[in-house]
Amino acid sequence: MTTASILIRTKNEARSLGATLKQVSSQTLPPFEIFIIDSGSHDKTLEIAARFPVQIIDIPQREWSYGRALNLGAAQAKGEIIVCLSAHCLPTDNHWLERLLRHFDDPSVAAAWGPSRRPDRPLPPPSPPTRQEPGDYTLETRTFGLENSNSALRRALWLEFPFDESLPAAEDKAWGMEAMRRGYSLIFDPSAAVWHEAHSAGNSFRRNRAVLAGFRTVFPELSKPALQMIANLGMRIVRKISFHARLRDPKRLLTDLSRAPSIVAGVLGKVLSWRR
Structure with a gap:
């Protein structure tokens, strides 16, 4: 069975984290481990996290970047697959993780990701996964690609090319681009969706x-x-x-x-x- 390590970046996510961890912990395919990478929360985020079987990693705010936080978690992960999930992204059901991981039976797949849906809108009708092949990711298609608010990738490949910590953001797109440059494909699976709470x-x-x-x-x-x-x-x-x-x-x-x-x-x- 494929094992997955869940990485959740947090800062003041008390409003959403409990529901997200509860849903992640109740998946039909349970995660191997869950990491919380926190960058200085001063609300009840860490108190809520402590109620669940998670490992907490602290990162000073001055050292934080999207890529740096994920690299810290991935370095400690033991699962074959690294799953990146935003704390305010609640899986829409308990088959979310199973749907993401099923694509890794294909050795040519480097990563998979699912959509973020608005909680105030109904889910759209089911549609099949989309395969993003090498050469498909361009300036014109830059917004369609790996999204680390809801993604999964092979840890073995992460060891070869970690997330770029120098980027202020878009580290997910850069990683996916490098994976495709090396000949791998990415999968977008509409059924592996999360409810994405609006940012302030x-x-x-x-x-x-x-x-x-x-x-x-x-x-x-x-x-x-x-x-x-x-x-x-x-x-x-x-x-x-x-x-x-x-x-x-x-x-x-x-x-x-x-x-x-x-x-x-x-x-x-x-x-x-x-x-x-």
């Missing part, structure tokens, strides 16, 4: 700024002027207003309004990243 406006700003900076390192040719980003945001707002004018659903409107600060902050993060 502050976190959305910081994360989107880091992600775009990471993309600009992976793809030096990436250029998207700040004014174009702002124009795209304006078009998105117009489409959303038109959508709600047709739908006339007050509950859905309130839900989208509650997410608006996070979306706007994310766009501003990208704009400021471009201007650096």
